[in-house]
Amino acid sequence: MTAPALSVRNISKSFRAVQALDDVSLDIHPGRVTALLGDNGAGKSTLVKCIAGVYQPDSGTISVDGTVHRIATPDVARSLGVETVHQNLSLIDTLNVAENLFLNRERTRGGGFGARIGLLNKRRMLRECESTLAKLGIVIPSLRRPVGLLSGGQRQAIAIGRAVAWGQRIVLLDEPAAALGVEQAQRVMDLILSLRDAGVAVLLITHNMDRVTAVSDNAVILRQGRKAAEVELDQVSKDDLVAFITGAKAG
């Protein structure tokens, strides 16, 4: 197997008295989809937020391509090629589609001076937004429309499109298909597969076992903040996964 794109080693994180993550380690590999499973409150989102630079772990290390990095802010994560679709935490409702896609990565014009004062190149951002979304097969009626006016499916498609457009190497997806209709959820799964085929390392959080088995190569199961099991999906059944998650079966 290839070297891991991202390695998490012995991460712990607590919020006051609650131990959200306790000594968790996992690897994700280029060209593979790793599912992160667990019941509500198992620590999945906390782990993703630690990797994405939203939270700081209390102990443990995160390395990208074998080098340990301190991911102090979301900016650091992005600069390392880690893109994240957080659950309910991705788009700005009052900004339009292109502005969301380019949030904190705005294209500027006017040369060095324009870049320094942040003079927006709106036309270029609209054009690039259009071609990026088209490439991903995402159809949005108007890129100038505030995303708050779009449907849940369209919003999620944009959030994922943003991660995909920028995340050339590592993409973390926290419940990307929650609240989506069947067809749109399928779209999202297709996107994940094409990411995998392009050699991106994907970490996928979802509650839907059918989706897990359909797109993932391996799975890490968290239970009450600890790693309960790590399995290759071709070696376990769906029932096994559920048993790991509920604790009926130990890894």
Add this chain to the structure above:
Amino acid sequence: MRLHVLAKATSRLRQAWIDRSEDGGYRRYVVYMAFVSILAVFALILWDDGFLSWSNLLNIGRQAAPIAVMAVGMAFALASAEIDLSIGSTVALSSLVAAVMVADYGFFVGALAAVLVGASVGLVNGLVAVKIRIPSFLVTLGTLGIISGIARNMNNLQSMPIRNDTFSALFGAGSLGPISSLVIWTAVAFAVGHFALHHLRWGRHVLATGANRASAKAAGLNTDRIRISALMVSSTAAAFAGVLLAGRLAIGRHDLGENDLLTVIAAVVIGGTSLFGGRASIAGAVTGALIMAMLNNGLILMGLEVADQLIARGFIIIVAVALSMRAPSESVGDDVP
């Protein structure tokens, strides 16, 4: 060929219309409709009182100028989901600082010092709000009192005269051709504000921070710095409004701007800026300020008693705000598939 271009242009216009009308619908334009209708009503009933005379219109423009400048600044504070209650006392402090400094160092240093004092008020407001995590509503309520007290102590409640013709001409009393310098400064404030909100990265980041701070943070924005900068813009604009009042009246005084806070907030909100962050209109804020000045002027010309003016203005403001504000739930696509 020409037809093709025409068809393209129409379809683009149509799309823009759809985007806009779905984004708040007519509410977006309420402030302009209100402006036109109030202007029309006053023009009709006050025809004989010379409401539409050049000198009266100029009067309205002059009255609106400091409010408009403050409103442009306040729009940024509100856009970032903060609020700045200290602008009124900042106006007073700025006018006094200008008066003191102009006497010794001339008009330029005087104006600059006043504006810098305003910027530092905003810096303190912002740092306390962000670092100690006190809502800016409470922080600026505190600094409102503190600055007001300092202003009162500066010259023992006396007016401080400004005897500098350049200062007065530049910041209020003078004019360029038929246009008062106050009107020109208002236009400058509008242009700078509009440009910063729509064409600078910073403007988009202010809106993003105000709309959803957690998401903005997750996108890597330094929301602390953005919130501080928005409060600094508000207080700097207020200080500049203080300079304009000092220029027009040729004094610095502890109570200048004291009663302007609510007028400014009303102007900004009527103009389509959300009180809860994430949505702002600079053109709306300036138009809102014009409406406020027009109401003031028209109700006085109508011969209403001060008490009745207050009542009438209050009613009109409530109606205008009700028409221009949108319920938050309306904006989100509820029809999630």
